[in-house]
Amino acid sequence: MVSIVPLIAGVELGGTKCIATLGTGPGDVRAQQTIPTTDPETTLAAIEAVLDGWRFDAIGVASFGPLQLDTGAPDYGAITVTTKPGWSGTDLVRGLDRRYGRPIGFQTDVNGAALAEGRWGAALGLSTHAYITIGTGVGVGLVAGGRPVQGVAHGEAGHMRVPRAPGDSYAGWCRFHGDCVEGLISGPALAERFGRPGRELAEDRPEWDLFVHDLGGLLHNLVTLAAPERIAIGGGVIAAREHLLPRLRARLAESLGGYGSLAGYAEELDARLGPPGLGAMAGPLGALAVGLEVVGG
Incomplete structure (x- = not known):
């Protein structure tokens, strides 16, 4: 019997842009459209205008957050x-449900990207892995046993606090936590902290030392917490600065300090820490993966 994969309308909502994708996976993307993220009314109307022209079996929504993922909560499906x-x-979610009447999968953008990496990318066949995005915000998607990790709410590891570099007095950009990781190394934080966007900083500028230090703190905490089999780092900031990956590996290995079972982990960072196998498509394909999860595809 031939298995028919459901056709998914995937919606990845990011802080600066949304990407709507129609398809079943990386080898079958039938349509894709990018929409600027402005105000909610304008942005959601533009997304619906795209979806109105497509035929699909289910919808996958992978969004920036925080999100209400508890299906029993009155505000399920909302930021x-x-x-x-x-x-x-x-x-x-509820507006899309009323409009289209199709099954809807709903997840954070980073959990979606992590699911896509596990389904099609560099984490294929792995049980425990993570996806970090560094762009308008900083988010961490963690998959264990093939499922996104979630407790009372989804994790917010991008907002963890890490030790500050000596002499670094930047107060932080995050309006909730100040100098959490997102408040230190997200795109808006870098622009405020260094007086110019990260894309305008030369590769050898000392400002990147602070970036490596702060992201290295997040990586240390993530590895000591969950020891993911692989960690992908994506998002606009790192995509333009992949030369930082060897420095991040070195920083993480030094930070782990040869401790216990993680000594061997530190020796394998060339394979365990790197860019997403799906590249810039990890996010859009994450929305498809979220849609496939809800229909068992």
């Missing part, structure tokens, strides 16, 4: 309290 002005409390 909760976010750093993005105007988006707190925005419903993402």
Whole structure:
């Protein structure tokens, strides 16, 4: 019997842009459209205008957050309290459900990308792996046993605090936590901290020492917590600066300090820490993966 893979309308909502994708996976992308992320009403109307022209079996929504993922909560399917002005409390799922009447999968953008990496990318066949995005914000998607890790709410590891570099007095960009990791190395934080966007900084500038230090702290905590079989780092900031990956590996190995079972882990970082196998498509394909999860595809 030939198995028919459901056709998914994937919607990846990012802080600066949204990408709508129609397909079943990386080898079958039938349509794709990019939409600027502005105010909720304008952005969601533009997404619906794209979806109105497609035929599909299910929808996958992978969004920036924080999100309400508890299906029993009154505000399930909404963005909760976010750093993005105007988006707190925005419903993402119920309106799509009323409009299209199709099954809808709903996850954070980083969990979606992690699921895509496990289904098609560099984490294929792995049980425990992570995806970190560094762009408008900093997010961490962690998959264990093939499923996104979630407790009372989804994790917010991008907002963990790490030891500051000596002499670094930057107060931080995050309006909730100040100098959490997102407040130190997200795109807006780098622009404020260094007086110019990260893309304008030369590769050998000392500012990148602070970036490596701060992201290295997040990586140390992530590895000591979960020891993921692989960690992918994506997002606009790192995509333009992949030369930092060897420095991050060295920083992480030094930080782990040869401790216990992690001594061997530190020796394998060339394979364990790197860019997403799906490249810039990890996010858009993450939305497809979220849609496939809800229909068992």
